[in-house]
Amino acid sequence: MTETNLSTANPDSAARRGPGGTVRLEDYSGIKDAARIANVLRTALQEADAIEVDLAALTEFDVSIAQLLVAARKSAVTQGKTFELNNVPGGSIRAALIGLGLLGTDGEAHGQDEAFWLGADAEVQAA
Template identity: 40%
Template sequence: MTGDSAHMLSISGDAGLRNVQDIAGLLRQALDNHDTITVVADGLTSIDVTILQLLVAARKSALASGKTLTLHAPPDGVLHRLLVQTGFVGTDGKSRTPEGEFWTGPSPTEHAA
């Protein structure tokens, strides 16, 4: 059963291949129990592409279930650097992919629409 309240899911420390199953379990549990999930990634010390793939997959699952999965704030630190390295986001902080709003938040023109 899902709850109506927003759920904050914090991912911190080392987020990579070694703990992708743990993070996937946290995301799965949040999606099973909540309609709106916000991922807080401010405390990351390292991250690799497996976590980016996991977050994209979790967002797609959320959307398919009529739920919402967002990032707490535009990325900074290690997350921002990896998003730039992988081409998801430009060095200017603007998205380069269809999932852009997930990584950077809605653009000002999207708010006006």
């Protein structure tokens, strides 16, 4: 597996690779970063059986990045691979997920699709 650090603050560090199977999204990620992020996710899907997207350093994102993550997850499932989010921050990221309709209005997961957005260890809440 490989690790890709994708820093939107420094476009030159978009494809730094090391050990592990992680793609890291950092800072603000939006439409201006979509093509670059799509390429990194595509490469990760080609090279690894288990992809983890680390969001620990993500401060904001928009619907274009959510769409890329949904598409990458669907591609992974189709290929029999795992695709998980890890270190999902709260605050503005959780607010964006609620605003996009990806989490319940209470910020909790009420189904497996919503649980995906809270990370690998998310629990599904009773309705």
